[in-house]
Amino acid sequence: MNLIISILLILSPILLLTAQHLSANEKGYYISKDKQDFLGALTLCKTYGLELVSLRTPEDEAELDYALNEFNASTEVGYWLAGTKLKTGDWYWVTTGNMVLYTNWGDGQPDNSGGYENCLELGNFNQYRQPRKWNDLNCTIELNFICKQP
Template identity: 35%
Template sequence: MKLLLMWILVVLVAARAQMSPQVSPQFPPSSQASQIPQPQQLPPSSCPQKNYYINRKDHSTWSEAKERCQLAGMQLATIDTREKYFHLRMQLDDLNIGDGFWAYGTSIGRGTFYWPATKQEFTFADWGPNQPDHFGGNEDCLDFRKYDGQYRYNDLNCNNRQGFVCEYP
């Protein structure tokens, strides 16, 4: 276990030192979850101390995506400010990716969402039309998807499978 943690630290330090868009970190294999394919690395963020990785090939539930980011020494993206939101949206638009992605927001009751990383309710949100709608009574996880050509927040069933965005400082 210590060797795995040391390896993760070395990989993260090396990835941070080489912040060009062509460099992707190696996700460590795990006996607890399937190995994650290499995500696309987004260019360095203009948001202070945040770097983003996107994985659109390994479709996962919200819980699996959270675990996979953590196994790689990251967390699901907390898009809690206007600056982070617009930066990530521009990067996804530049990559011409139209899929939905898990982010690190969840519901604490019908329509009330919070960021588990900060334990704060949303103070900034750009929801899609008529969202959050808690469709079927079980949409409690934050999805970042395109509405009318722009990425916006959406509530989605946590058991749906889709790509995800990880972040690390």
């Protein structure tokens, strides 16, 4: 019994801190309550023992879409995913190191507008208004983000 109380006392500040920044569901998805640039989002997820979300298959995307609907997540904002573009032009998931093979780019994406769009946003809000499609975006822009248990 004392061991259980000790563990709860150790974990309670972590759980409280998580609750201040992220909302969770039973599938292990966490949606941010505040905005961060890409590096900040990646760091905050790691701080809680989570990973910025990678979508490897259409099934992964459908599961995430279900979670976003479950959260009543806004379709009017973008969310950082774990994708980033290397100088070669290839896209990789920074959380796994794997190349992005499955894609769900919005119309006209990726377009590297301005030459600095190297991070992956869920939500294409250019002239096409495609909230569940992918967009490349400047990594310094602050967005909400999605973490998942590894």
